[in-house]
Amino acid sequence: MKLLVTGLNHKTAPVEVRERLAFDGPKLESGIEALLRLDGVSGGVILSTCNRVEVYLTVQDPERSIPLMKRFLSEFHSIKPESLEDALYFYSGSEGVRHLFRVASSLDSMVVGEPQILGQLKDAFDFALRKKATDVYLNKLMKKAISVAKRVRTETRIAENAVSISYAAVELAKKIFADLETKTFMLLGAGEMAELAVRHLITNGVRDVRVANRTYERGVELAREFCGRAVRFEEFKDELVNTDIIICSTGAPDYVLFKSDMKRIMKERKNRSVFIIDISVPRNVDPAINELDNVYLYDVDDLQEVVDSNMLERRKEAEKAEAIVEEEVEKFLRWETSLDAVPVIVALRQRAEEIKSEELKRLFNRLGGLDERQKRLIETSFTAVVNRLIHPPTVALKEDAEARDSLIVLIRRLYGINGDEEE
Amino acid sequence: MVILFELALTFYFAATIVGVVELFRSSKATTRMMMGLAALGFLIHTVNIILRYVLSNHLPITNLHEASSFFAWSIVLLFFYVEYRYRIGLLGSFIMPVVFLIMLSSSILPREIKPLSPVLQSYWLGIHTTLAFIGDAAFAMAAVIGVMYLVQEHFLKRKQLGSLFQRLPNLQILDEINYRLITIGFPLLTLAIITGALWAESAWGSYWRWDPKEVWSLITWFIYVFVLHARLRVGWKGKKAAYLSIIGFAVVLFTFFGVNLLLKGMHTFVR
The missing domain is CATH 1.20.1440 (de novo design (two linked rop proteins))
Known part of the structure; x- marks a missing residue:
């Protein structure tokens, strides 16, 4: 049983190819079923996200399965095999384990450290479990990958640093406010980047959203999209008294919010903190506003700086994470190779048991007239002999990782155990 | 021991x-x-x-x-x-x-235990001092939280978002705990002053003798009245509240150590 990973991701394939290969909706179920029908496959998990499509299989012989997988993917998704040729990668054995661990730990992600991938992997595994598509090996592997990802997350700070402007804005908001759920938010203008930031805020709990746009209709439209309320642009300053977070992104050539405005507003709101994010270029909010107590103003450059330093920090943390992954891969491989010994140990024990019962039967026949107690004593003593004889080779097989391969060959020869009969 | x-x-x-x-x-x-x-x-x-x-x-x-x-x-x-x-x-x-x-x-x-003068031997000792100490501890904690607030506020204003910034809590929770602690400390201080007056009456026969400790406790009390008033009425939240709680604690410390070491009075313990 060997691991084979087949897949493609944002680095190897453009989105047009990725989306055609995606196993979404009903395709996931039929995909898994079709995979399990392939020759030599005993278990499978499909991970399909917007950045990657990967199939994890346990197969008898990876070399033989690679061309099968290529054909399967192109047939299943009706794509010409040539268009997949450069996009697909294959990893087997230890490379495959390492790849999975890196994917789970978000080291292979487009945005390194982004937390979604682990959830997506868990979902993929759960689905395969429900469909009974996994075998013991895959179960162990997937569970290990999830725990490695958790270890990376707790032991490094890889996931802590915001690396997009909108994400950085949300992180800052969380350092000013304790609970975003109770905070009110206003979008001023309607830049594209601002929209992204609003979405981030909403997924982080902000519920009360107002939109003020120069064209009121566009504001209404946006407000509907965010389940918020449109405010007339001329009136936005009055609304600010009850607004905790402001994202400003109008196309105005000059400031729309001055220090004197904000001073008055702060007085009216009794100095409750305000977080203003000005992502418009040229800036729309007077920078002097940052001098006011309890007002925190960040412009697009400030946010970019946060992002840049976080990127650097994240790269450092990624190195630590790689080391953890490497350590875990090694541990897993050690466990995996110890599995190689299992069939030999089983066969050895079986062989010994066979000999024991044959010889016992013959002895009982020849002696004749033994009572139960005598028989039991003789049997116990036979068992002890057998156990003591096969104990050392069993221990050696289990524990001596370096000599294991040669030991397996040796023991098969010495005891006359054939290779492929078991299982 | x-x-x-x-x-x-x-x-x-x-x-x-x-x-x-x-x-x-x-x-x-x-x-x-x-x-x-x-x-x-x-x-x-x-x-x-x-x-x-x-x-x-x-x-x-x-x-x-x-x-x-x-x-x-x-x-x-x-x-x-x-x-x-x-x-x-x-x-x-x-x-x-x-x-x-x-x-x-x-x-x-100095640590030696000296016999307590008989006039002070009363259940008021436990009540009065426990109230005062827990109240003071709350003020101490409020000041420390205030320092944390100022550090974090400094980071946010100056946009120095290093690793210490990442690990310090958010401003709102710090401000809330600071306020909560003062609302714990203030009534305790008030009660300590009242019980102190009652005790003074039973021990020395008068409620208030303008002993330095009494005076400074009263000053402390007024400071915290001001802190609460400024926050609730004037809207001195966040930074100003943090500064005030630090000033308040400085006065508490003076009342605690300074009065005893520098000024003489009824509270200078048994000497």
Whole structure:
């Protein structure tokens, strides 16, 4: 049983190819079923996200399965095999384990450290479990990958640093406010980047959203999209008294919010903190506003700086994470190779048991007239002999990782155990 | 007994060191170690106080050594409560140095237990002083939280968003806890002053004698009236509230140590 990973991701394939290969909706179920029908496959998990499509299989012989997988993917998704040729990668054995661990730990992600991938992997595994598509090996592997990802997350700070402007804005908001759920938010203008930031805020709990746009209709439209309320642009300053977070992104050539405005507003709101994010270029909010107590103003450059330093920090943390992954891969491989010994140990024990019962039967026949107690004593003593004889080779097989391969060959020869009969 | 006090002091010192290390590079291990050391120190400290109670047969707060030791003890107790209740990061790194310094000043003050003058032997001793100490501990904690607020506020304003910024709690929670602590400390201080007056009446026959301690307690009381008024009526939240709580605690400290060491009065314990 060997691991084979087949897949493609944002680095190897453009989105047009990725989306055609995606196993979404009903395709996931039929995909898994079709995979399990392939020759030599005993278990499978499909991970399909917007950045990657990967199939994890346990197969008898990876070399033989690679061309099968290529054909399967192109047939299943009706794509010409040539268009997949450069996009697909294959990893087997230890490379495959390492790849999975890196994917789970978000080291292979487009945005390194982004937390979604682990959830997506868990979902993929759960689905395969429900469909009974996994075998013991895959179960162990997937569970290990999830725990490695958790270890990376707790032991490094890889996931802590915001690396997009909108994400950085949300992180800052969380350092000013304790609970975003109770905070009110206003979008001023309607830049594209601002929209992204609003979405981030909403997924982080902000519920009360107002939109003020120069064209009121566009504001209404946006407000509907965010389940918020449109405010007339001329009136936005009055609304600010009850607004905790402001994202400003109008196309105005000059400031729309001055220090004197904000001073008055702060007085009216009794100095409750305000977080203003000005992502418009040229800036729309007077920078002097940052001098006011309890007002925190960040412009697009400030946010970019946060992002840049976080990127650097994240790269450092990624190195630590790689080391953890490497350590875990090694541990897993050690466990995996110890599995190689299992069939030999089983066969050895079986062989010994066979000999024991044959010889016992013959002895009982020849002696004749033994009572139960005598028989039991003789049997116990036979068992002890057998156990003591096969104990050392069993221990050696289990524990001596370096000599294991040669030991397996040796023991098969010495005891006359054939290779492929078991299982 | 001396050993117990020194042992507690040592553990608080170790917790302080680990706490400072934690400011620069924290991990779960350092946090756990800091809490463990503080808890051990607290346990030994508690035994020390109980022993002194048993030996003297009244609450061990009748000389400045005992009083400051009890003060430090109350702060640690409150620290565990706030930590348990809010679980805000790095609180120990800021509070343990304060605890250690108070314990250190306690350690250099004379320790012998002298018999309490009969007029002071009354149940008021326990009530009055416990109220005062827990109130003061709340003010101490509020000031420390205020310092944390100012540090974090500084980072946010100057846009210095390093790793310490990442690990410090958010401004709102710091401001809330600061306020909560003052609303705990203020009524306790008020009650301490009232019970003090009642006790003075029963011991010396008059409610108020303008003893320096009384005067300074009243000043402290007015300061916290101002802190609460400024926050609730004028809207002095956040930064200004943090500054005020630090000033308030400075006055508390003066009332506590300064009055006893520099000014003479009824409260200068038994000399």
